Amino acid sequence: MLKAVRVMFAVAAAVVMCAGASAQSVKVDAREVEATRVQMTAMRDAFVKAVHDAGFTCPIAAPKLLIVDVPSFGSYEPSTNELKTSSWTQMTDGERALFHKFMGPNSTDEMARAEFEDGAHHWVFVHEMGHWWQECQKVSNVLKPYALEFGADRIAAAYWKEHDPSVIEHQRAVFEAIVTRWPNPVPEGQNAEAYFNINYEQLGPTPGYIWFQAHMCLKAYDEKPAPSFAQALRETK
């Protein structure tokens, strides 16, 4: 049930790809892929160190990183303990176009790439590390979809609040724009969490899924009092 899209930008990427430009015209740059591997290994290791510093251990190893074109810009697979993330040149034109779209009609490649770094290599990556921690706690196949996704957002939000709050402030603007401008998929009078759990599979390939991710991220950012990273880890069960 939980094998469908786990991250936030997949549908929007699909929408952009449907609009044209799906061919890959940027040559994959092996040095850039390797630089991404080094950068993301450091980010993974910093997260694992933060878990240890908070007083926790995990019975499984840190996830194996795969630097590949992943249309959802990040994913964690509990059965193999693999975390996939993309380098900029591995992605298709359609996938890169999404980051241009976020930055407006006059965006440069530099601006789009900076947006990708913030969104995919900071926010989504640590959200996926949150899914790794859920597997450490053996709840990946226990929690319902909303609790699983919101839980990963809560861990990522607490992590960035302690390590670099600017990541949250940047993503807040992105998610507020989505929640404000995109249609709310929850029918009048229905509970958002219940609706997400019941309709998880059907929501996977729709913009409604992105709306939910944005909604859950904002809920995590606004939790009062804000949980510490240690508290967010402890409450994953």
Ligand SMILES: [Zn+2]
């Ligand atoms: Zn997720």
